[in-house]
Amino acid sequence: MTEQSATATVEVAADPATTFRIFTEEIDLWWVRGPINFFDAARATAMQIEPGVGGRILEVYTPPDDVLELGRITDWEPGELFAYRSSVDDTETRITFEPASDGTRVTVVQALIAGGEKAFYFWKNVIKWVPQWVARRDSAPSTPRELDRLAIALYYEDPAAAARWLHTVFGLDSWTSIPAEGTAPSWVELNVGDRSVMLFRRSGDRSPQHDHSTWIYVDDLDAHFAHTQESGAKILSEIHQHGYRCYETEDLEGHHWTFAQARPTQ
Numbered sequence: 001m002t003e004q005s006a007t008a009t010v011e012v013a014a015d016p017a018t019t020f021r022i023f024t025e026e027i028d029l030w031w032v033r034g035p036i037n038f039f040d041a042a043r044a045t046a047m048q049i050e051p052g053v054g055g056r057i058l059e060v061y062t063p064p065d066d067v068l069e070l071g072r073i074t075d076w077e078p079g080e081l082f083a084y085r086s087s088v089d090d091t092e093t094r095i096t097f098e099p100a101s102d103g104t105r106v107t108v109v110q111a112l113i114a115g116g117e118k119a120f121y122f123w124k125n126v127i128k129w130v131p132q133w134v135a136r137r138d139s140a141p142s143t144p145r146e147l148d149r150l151a152i153a154l155y156y157e158d159p160a161a162a163a164r165w166l167h168t169v170f171g172l173d174s175w176t177s178i179p180a181e182g183t184a185p186s187w188v189e190l191n192v193g194d195r196s197v198m199l200f201r202r203s204g205d206r207s208p209q210h211d212h213s214t215w216i217y218v219d220d221l222d223a224h225f226a227h228t229q230e231s232g233a234k235i236l237s238e239i240h241q242h243g244y245r246c247y248e249t250e251d252l253e254g255h256h257w258t259f260a261q262a263r264p265t266q
Contacts (some may be wrong), residue, residue, distance in 0.1 A: 006121035012104045012131045016097040017079035020103040022137070023095070023130060024049045024082070028144055030133030031126075032175050033146075034189055034196070034213075035260060038244035039068055039088065040262035042221070046144075051102035052076050057084055062264045079122040085238060092118025093123060129176050145175060146266055151196035151215035153258065163188040172197065213248070213256035220243055221261040228259075 012019045012214070013234040031047045032036065038044040038059055043161045046060040046066075053076050059068040071084035071093070083094040093110045133140075138139045160179035172190045173265045179185055189196040198215070225239055225247050236248035236256065246260035 006124045007109045009107045012134050013154040014103050016104045020079045020097050030076050030129050041244040060143040069127045089118040089120050149217040153198045153213045155202040155211050159188045215258045216263035218259050
């Protein structure tokens, strides 16, 4: 059964008018460009919110007039709230900006419409990126953060516990957040500079010796897959898409490799 709604709240160290402006005008700066943070990560070049009622929330591709409309704005009150009706699922989202002791309390409520069946409750994960950007925007370059083309994936029984341990003991941090006690995400992304260390939940069919894999982003995934296949490498999964396009293969000693399509700006 599809959940009827999802709610999340963060506090931002800026006044409501400034927070609203940052949220809407600077979405392309605070949006984390991870592999599953777009509907089509292989082509995405920007995120954009068009101001005012009737404005669109867009995932922008290359060429720039190629876009995916994520929603249409139904309410627009600068410094207080905006709301939109999703164009990709059956939800309505309302985001409010209220004064708080240290700045602004931002609350997002994403709810299934009456009779709706399909819901992507992504805002509960996305909203936490805003205070992190606000905390660093005065010293950070005004350019989007782009991941490097090499990443490592590690497999754990409990990715959240592993992330907390790696953060506390080894000092690894995250562009998003370290999961709190009591949470159970299926995967967590840590960052070392512009490189990603992804922690996945170990499935029952993954043997202990396959506790890691290497991710590489390439310019032409189809050509790369064809060359790998023609060269006789064992293919674990052919090209498929879940936000990002990728395939999995195995090297001569059984190590697992994931090759993914790089974004145009990566």
